[in-house]
Amino acid sequence: MLNPARVRSYQHLTAGDLVPPTSPRVFFEPADTETGVWVARDLITDGCSVLDLGAGSGAAAAAMARAGAARVHGIDSGRETVAWAAEHYASPGGDPRVTIAHADFARLTTEELLATAPAPLPRPLVVTSNPPYVPLAERADARRPSISGGPDGLKWAPAIIGHARALDSDLGLTIASYSTPRRAVHLLRDAGYRVRGITLCPLPLGEFTLRHLERILALEQSGEAVLWRRPDDLTPAYFILGLACRRAHRHPDVPDPTGDDLMRLLRTAARSRTTRLETLDAPRQITHHVPLRVLDLPAATVRTHW
Numbered sequence: 001m002l003n004p005a006r007v008r009s010y011q012h013l014t015a016g017d018l019v020p021p022t023s024p025r026v027f028f029e030p031a032d033t034e035t036g037v038w039v040a041r042d043l044i045t046d047g048c049s050v051l052d053l054g055a056g057s058g059a060a061a062a063a064m065a066r067a068g069a070a071r072v073h074g075i076d077s078g079r080e081t082v083a084w085a086a087e088h089y090a091s092p093g094g095d096p097r098v099t100i101a102h103a104d105f106a107r108l109t110t111e112e113l114l115a116t117a118p119a120p121l122p123r124p125l126v127v128t129s130n131p132p133y134v135p136l137a138e139r140a141d142a143r144r145p146s147i148s149g150g151p152d153g154l155k156w157a158p159a160i161i162g163h164a165r166a167l168d169s170d171l172g173l174t175i176a177s178y179s180t181p182r183r184a185v186h187l188l189r190d191a192g193y194r195v196r197g198i199t200l201c202p203l204p205l206g207e208f209t210l211r212h213l214e215r216i217l218a219l220e221q222s223g224e225a226v227l228w229r230r231p232d233d234l235t236p237a238y239f240i241l242g243l244a245c246r247r248a249h250r251h252p253d254v255p256d257p258t259g260d261d262l263m264r265l266l267r268t269a270a271r272s273r274t275t276r277l278e279t280l281d282a283p284r285q286i287t288h289h290v291p292l293r294v295l296d297l298p299a300a301t302v303r304t305h306w
Helices: 030-041 059-066 079-089 110-115 157-166 181-190 207-211 214-221 259-269
Strands: 005-007 049-053 071-076 098-102 125-129 170-176 193-204 237-247 292-295
Touching: 030 059, 030 125, 030 170, 030 193, 030 237, 030 292, 049 059, 049 110, 049 157, 059 071, 059 079, 059 098, 071 079, 079 098, 110 157, 125 157, 157 170, 157 181, 157 193, 170 181, 181 193, 181 237, 181 259, 193 259, 237 259
Parallel strands: 005 292, 049 071, 049 125, 071 098, 125 170, 193 292
Antiparallel strands: 170 237, 193 237
């Protein structure tokens, strides 16, 4: 994981995608969305379809179509979110490659999930998800469904990985440096996935997360989470962590990072003083080498978590 590629501006979201939705119940976190699209792009091939679980505002689905997917079908459980996505990205006047459905992917079988699409999705099929991933105590978890990831930040990961495995699809998963990344890799490996590309993007913690840091701090103390604490900034930040994963049986002999490798990478990044994550340029003792991308994006003035 040497010589990371660096991106200094939004490459996938358009100017319109960067305008905050008028509804406060539509998730809006541009850096998070841009990271998820980069992960999908690492997996998209000509003629493929994307099944986007937890599609949010629909901006990611539209960007994935622009990035080369023949079809993108998004699923989300937020009614206002889906209404926004349908109006702005999947309306009759929008991109015909993009469709959105209201459903809870964690409650559906894989067959039921596919049936929410208005027409069969062409193969090969890539599953992507940028799910809620903030570790929160039980009393806070139910108050922000768009970010609540359970006690370890991976509440939604088993369902996402299970659907992808049932479809024998490659998988793009976006979590955070505090969402027990080591356990995430273990879940992926147990399901037959290997990490083939990593995207990192530094981001300040949101206001709600800052008020409910108990679980994150406990995970950090136990060595299962990484926060970014710069000497010149008293407010901790974190890294959005995008994992482009492929089915191991298709590439059985390609080395891939373990959970420990990933934690070492994140701790190296956390020694940086700038959003460029300059410490990643130094030689490191990391066993496996996969492409690494760093997004150093302009800060958003509005971030909406419902």
